[in-house]
Amino acid sequence: MKVAILGGDGFCGWPASLYLSDQGHDVIIVDNLSRRAIDAELGAESLTPIADIDERIAAWKEVSGKEIGFRNFNVAEDYDELLDFLVTERPDAVVHFAEQRAAPYSMKNSRNKRYTVDNNTNATNNLLAAIVESDLDIHVVHLGTMGVYGYGTAGMKIPEGYLDVEVTADEDEHGNAVEPHRVPQQILYPTNPGSIYHMTKVLDQTLFAFYAKNDELRITDLHQGIIWGTTTEQTAKDERLINRFDYDGDYGTVLNRFLMQAAVGYPLTVHGTGGQTRAFIHIRDMVRCIEIALQNPPTRGERVKIFNQMTETHRVRDLANLLAEISGAEVANVPNPRKESAENELHAVNETFLDLGLNPTTLSEGLLHEVEEVARKYADRADMSKIPARSLWTKDNEAGEPERVTEPAAVAK
Ligand code: USQ
Numbered sequence: 001m002k003v004a005i006l007g008g009d010g011f012c013g014w015p016a017s018l019y020l021s022d023q024g025h026d027v028i029i030v031d032n033l034s035r036r037a038i039d040a041e042l043g044a045e046s047l048t049p050i051a052d053i054d055e056r057i058a059a060w061k062e063v064s065g066k067e068i069g070f071r072n073f074n075v076a077e078d079y080d081e082l083l084d085f086l087v088t089e090r091p092d093a094v095v096h097f098a099e100q101r102a103a104p105y106s107m108k109n110s111r112n113k114r115y116t117v118d119n120n121t122n123a124t125n126n127l128l129a130a131i132v133e134s135d136l137d138i139h140v141v142h143l144g145t146m147g148v149y150g151y152g153t154a155g156m157k158i159p160e161g162y163l164d165v166e167v168t169a170d171e172d173e174h175g176n177a178v179e180p181h182r183v184p185q186q187i188l189y190p191t192n193p194g195s196i197y198h199m200t201k202v203l204d205q206t207l208f209a210f211y212a213k214n215d216e217l218r219i220t221d222l223h224q225g226i227i228w229g230t231t232t233e234q235t236a237k238d239e240r241l242i243n244r245f246d247y248d249g250d251y252g253t254v255l256n257r258f259l260m261q262a263a264v265g266y267p268l269t270v271h272g273t274g275g276q277t278r279a280f281i282h283i284r285d286m287v288r289c290i291e292i293a294l295q296n297p298p299t300r301g302e303r304v305k306i307f308n309q310m311t312e313t314h315r316v317r318d319l320a321n322l323l324a325e326i327s328g329a330e331v332a333n334v335p336n337p338r339k340e341s342a343e344n345e346l347h348a349v350n351e352t353f354l355d356l357g358l359n360p361t362t363l364s365e366g367l368l369h370e371v372e373e374v375a376r377k378y379a380d381r382a383d384m385s386k387i388p389a390r391s392l393w394t395k396d397n398e399a400g401e402p403e404r405v406t407e408p409a410a411v412a413k
Helices: 013-022 034-042 053-064 079-089 103-107 110-134 196-214 254-264 283-295 316-327 351-355 365-377 395-399
Strands: 002-006 026-030 068-071 093-096 139-145 162-171 177-188 219-224 226-228 268-271 277-282 305-309 312-315 331-334
Touching: 002 013, 002 079, 013 026, 013 053, 013 068, 013 283, 026 079, 053 068, 068 079, 079 110, 093 110, 093 283, 103 110, 103 196, 110 139, 110 196, 139 196, 139 283, 196 219, 219 283, 226 254, 226 283, 254 268, 254 316, 254 365, 268 316, 277 283, 283 305, 305 351, 312 316, 316 331, 316 365
Parallel strands: 002 026, 002 093, 026 068, 093 139, 139 219, 219 305, 226 277, 268 331
Antiparallel strands: 162 177, 277 312
C-alpha cells in the first residue's frame, strides 16, 4: 500500500512511518518540521538526541534497505502543494498526524490558542478538500484523541464514537401529531474537550462527518489515549532512528514524564491529588493500530469509522505510587495548573482493535524500567528548569510565567 504520513517527523508519526515501511508499505512523509521549531521556541529539546530528517531517512535506508520519501511543506497553509502532492503521488491512504498535539502548549496564551485552532483545523480541512478536488479514492486515517469525550462516566463504558439514544417522537413525516413513541437513533458521543488542543479534535470530528456524508470520503478517526514508551522495534535499530522523548511541562505526557523524573531523581509531579483517570496505550501498540486501521477502511458512503485506540486506564496517583515503589522515586503533589476534575472514573470500549487482532502491550515493570533506562542514558541532556508544568488554564498565563508549581529543593542526578 502507498501511504502518505502527514506529520511523519513527530513523536507518533516517525515510529509509525518506520513500522509501515518495515511491513513493506511504500511510505512518504510530509512534514514542515514544526515540532522541531516549537522545541526551539520553548528552549526545550527532546531528551533523546533526534537526528535531522534527512539523516533519519538515510539511516533507515542503510539499516533496512527501504526508502522513505520526504516532502517539506505546511499542510495547513500550502493547499496547492498538498493537492499537487496527492495528484502526483496518488497514495492509497493518508495518515494524518499533522496537528499541534500538546494541551498545555495550546492553553499558554492567545497566540497559541489561535495557532492550534488554525493549524489543526486547516490541516484537516485542506486534506479533505484536496482529496475531493483530486477525485482520488484515498482512505484517511486520522489520529484523534480520547479527550474528545471528556473523562467522565455516565454509568456506562464510553462507546467507540457513536452513542445509541432514544428520542420521543410525536409527529409523523408531515408534521401531524401522533401518539408519542420512542425512536432509536445513533449520534456522535457528546463532546467535552478539556483544552483548546482537544477541542480541535472535536472540530475535526465534525469535518470528517460532513465529508464522509457529502463526498463519500473514506475516513477512520482513531480516538487515542496517552502514549507511553518511546522505542519501537524499528527506532531501536540504530541511534540515528531514535524517537523523540518529551519531558518538558508542555509536551511531556504524564507517564513518560514520571519515568524520566524517576530516572533523573526529580520528585514525580502529580497534579493535585492525582485522581485523574486516563486511557493509555504503549507506543508499539500505536504503530500496530495504525496498520490495522489502514487494512480495515470503511467503504464509500459509510459513516466515519471511529476506534478507541487505548488498551488500559490508570489513575495518575496510582502510576506515581507504582513508580515510587519500583524505583524509589519521591512523589510531589503540585498545584494542578489545569482546569479538570480532581477525581474521575473512566471506562471505555476498545473492542474493535482487539477483535482485529491487537494483542495489547500493557503496563509491566519490565517495560517501565526499559523507558526509565532510556531516560537515564540521556539524563545529562535534561534541563530540570523545563520540567515544571507552567502553562495555566486561566488567563493569568498572559501575565507571564506563574510561580504556581513548587520547584523541588534539591535534585539528585
Ligand atoms: N499530569 C500530572 N502530572 C504531570 C503531567 C500530567 O499529574 O506531570 C496529569 C494531567 O493533569 C492530566 C493527566 O496527567 O490529568 C494527563 O496529562 P498528559 O499531559 O499526559 O495528557 P494530555 O494533556 O491529555 O494529552 C496527551 C497528548 C495528546 C493526546 C492525549 C490523549 O499530549 O496529544 O491526545 O494525551 S487523552 O489524554 O486520552 O486525551
